[in-house]
Amino acid sequence: xxxxxxxxxxxxxxxxxxxxxxxxxxxxxxxxxxxxxxxxxxxxxxxxxxxxxxxxxxxxxxxxxxxxxxxxxxxxxx
Numbered sequence: 749x750x751x752x753x754x755x756x757x758x759x760x761x762x763x764x765x766x767x768x769x770x771x772x773x774x775x776x777x778x779x780x781x782x783x784x785x786x787x788x789x790x791x792x793x794x795x796x797x798x799x800x801x802x803x804x805x806x807x808x809x810x811x812x813x814x815x816x817x818x819x820x821x822x823x824x825x826x
Contacts, residue, residue: 759817766813770806777802 781798785791 762813762817766810769809773806773809774799774802777805 777798777800778795781795784794784798788794
């Protein structure tokens with residue numbers, strides 16, 4: 749297997765991880781908000797807040813991976 753094949757597979761693995769982490773972060777935020785709302789009887793405020801937090805965490809993760817891949821791509825060209 750060539751170095752380019754390994755790099756391509758690593759890149760696809762990182763992007764597929766983001767594809768999984770995005771819905772997982774939303775689901776975790778939603779679950780935490782749901783259970784805290786039930787526990788504290790504050791429905792639906794914590795559900796909404798933690799779901800939004802999960803969405804933001806998913807976007808932050810997406811931006812981090814995209815920046816890391818951009819830096820790697822630039823370092824290979826120089």
